[in-house]
Amino acid sequence: MSLLFAAPGWDEGPWRNRFAALLPGRALVTPEKLVDRAAVRYAIVWRCPRGLLAELPQLEAIFSLGAGVDAILSDSNLPDVPIARIVDPDLTARMSEWVVLHCLMHLRQARRYERQQRERIWADDHDQPAAADLRVGVLGLGELGRDAARKLAALGFQVAAWSASAKTAPGVACFDGPAGLEAMLARSDVLVALLPLTAATRGFLNARLFARLARDGRLGGPILINAGRGGLQVEADIVAALDSGALKGASLDVFETEPLPQDSPLWRHPAVFVTPHNAAISHPDAVARAIAAQILAHERGEPLRNVVDRSRGY
């Protein structure tokens, strides 16, 4: 009985070590070395080659190595076995670190002070707003959105969150549905996108949405922060909005094409922070532990947790 580890471009070494320790006696195979397809019970994947999973007759479950499962679901030849999202406190905490960092960098004008330091300029902003002056709107109230919202609220930001279906979160003004979206956007100085990528959310972050954000906030215009999925955003609209002032700034960890192409204007835009899709890395220690725990529970006859609803797309 073996585990397929299909994550092209990733260094498999640390994963092999972790799974060997956590699930002794089971071979970990990669797609290139896969010979005995019938031996594979579990697939652990990130950007798995399409069609490969359908060739595994004894496959019992698919485990995603990242929070997003859109790439898995885009495989038109996907076998009918459960797909489990990774929900791991380490991954969630890392995402919140990145979101809080970027909210604070925009609030506290990190790029201005970085430039001033390079130029040895000692000058401050006598009208620096506080976190309590800023309204942050979080799109998505799954594990990631909920944790980020809570931590932003702890720092004093006025936090609201929106999800497709009604949810609640302590200390967070919660909105849902189309009318709720409108209301939340209208009170958001900073918009944080932590939505799953589905047919309904592809291209969600576009010019029409930016036009609905608050314009009366303390930063002089709305800020877009996307740590969700690149497919959520229309980059041409982001660039145009930054140039027109419809957006005042952005922090983007994900992009329509990754790596971000060399000719993208986002690299050099003075109001944009670009990070290389590393807001929340899947650390082998934490993620392998979570997946191994799921496999062992499944083999004890317990139900898998965090199973994807294919009709919903996440």
Next chain:
Amino acid sequence: MSLLFAAPGWDEGPWRNRFAALLPGRALVTPEKLVDRAAVRYAIVWRCPRGLLAELPQLEAIFSLGAGVDAILSDSNLPDVPIARIVDPDLTARMSEWVVLHCLMHLRQARRYERQQRERIWADDHDQPAAADLRVGVLGLGELGRDAARKLAALGFQVAAWSASAKTAPGVACFDGPAGLEAMLARSDVLVALLPLTAATRGFLNARLFARLARDGRLGGPILINAGRGGLQVEADIVAALDSGALKGASLDVFETEPLPQDSPLWRHPAVFVTPHNAAISHPDAVARAIAAQILAHERGEPLRNVVDRSRGY
């Protein structure tokens, strides 16, 4: 009856407006326009000209516009009236924003990704530690230290704090006294200084102290973060420690001489973040409200709060 507003270099306009609204009927005078010295009951000061306060025969109290009172206490001709520190939730929250921002910038390698963005390099760090991997030690458990420690803990950092006398804070490992200092330094990957400046703390952040910080942490060496007072630090020692590797990085908002001299190597050090003593600005709205409330309470016969202990120095 008048209020003396002595804060050389500050724009007095916003303060005049706030105090006029909060304490109607009392004139706000600046040192240059001060004629009737006997009319001054309260002095509201930041870097007040030395000797000036002693010339006010009816002075009842001195209010500091900033959290540090060392400049007031350095006036050898200080009248024997109570000095009240500013303790204001807005000021405290702003300080914590800056401290959390800088802890996260070091954790998440903000300068590396800023440089990579400038050079259009898409590359991440496969061994990025999480906040939970870092031990932050906060020096000082007054209002500022306590709030920063709490917010750092909420983000997942392992937080300890040290104060001269024994104190407690929820979720924070608390140390005190000389042995406690040694123990806290030995478990600190990031050291955050939020101490008052007194005879006992002047030059506290020096080479001997840096040598006692943890060297087995995930960042490859200790980080110094000083948002307290410039007099706490020995800048020559900081530069030498950064060059030798005894310190891996630093964030400094305060300096021995401010503005930071043009020829300071700190401006251009690649591992140093310099900000212009604006970690926690005293916002007229919040600070004037706090001072006016103290004056009104004093006039109702209530005791002043946050009165400085001159023997202790804060």
